[in-house]
Amino acid sequence: MFHSHPARCLSGLLLVGSLLACAPQQKAPGPDAAVLLQSISPADPAKYERITDMRKWPNPYMILRADGVAFFDTADSAEIQLKPDEILAMLARLPASAWPYGRVVAISENAVKSEQDAVALRRMKGIVGGILEGAHITVAWVPSA
Numbered sequence: 001m002f003h004s005h006p007a008r009c010l011s012g013l014l015l016v017g018s019l020l021a022c023a024p025q026q027k028a029p030g031p032d033a034a035v036l037l038q039s040i041s042p043a044d045p046a047k048y049e050r051i052t053d054m055r056k057w058p059n060p061y062m063i064l065r066a067d068g069v070a071f072f073d074t075a076d077s078a079e080i081q082l083k084p085d086e087i088l089a090m091l092a093r094l095p096a097s098a099w100p101y102g103r104v105v106a107i108s109e110n111a112v113k114s115e116q117d118a119v120a121l122r123r124m125k126g127i128v129g130g131i132l133e134g135a136h137i138t139v140a141w142v143p144s145a
Contacts, residue, residue: 033092034135040096043104043138054108054142059101060091062128065110066120069128084127088135105132108142 051057063070063079070079071090082090091105107128112118132139 033088036092037088037103037135037137040099041102042136043102045104045138047101048104048140054106057106059099060094060105062087062105062107063110064107064121064124064128066117066124069107069124084124084131087128087131091137102138103136104138104140106140106142109144111144 048057048059054061061072061074063072069082069084069087071082071087072079080090109121109125110117112121129139
């Protein structure tokens, strides 16, 4: 029969307790990107429906590619490559001042080089459009040049 000494039991409990206290704590997940985006006012078509020069577009702008989407950062004139599942998080990080026309994103399509590209672009357009529509973000599709 096994008899444990009270001091051993206590030291064992203290050891386990200290290990648990030092273990990394799980942080509560932050707010969902789609929920954060709802704080932006809905799209106001009266503000953007007559724009013909996209260089004057102040809201978020993306370029659809066969292999994903690029977010155009106007501050740096740089394209940031994104996977479709990264789009909402990227948009949610933008300040409220990036949305003067409300919750609307302009998206142009990259030039089609082959039938395979055309199929991939149609597929990506459906994926990206569905993600944005699901987050109640209007898409202003820009015809490719």
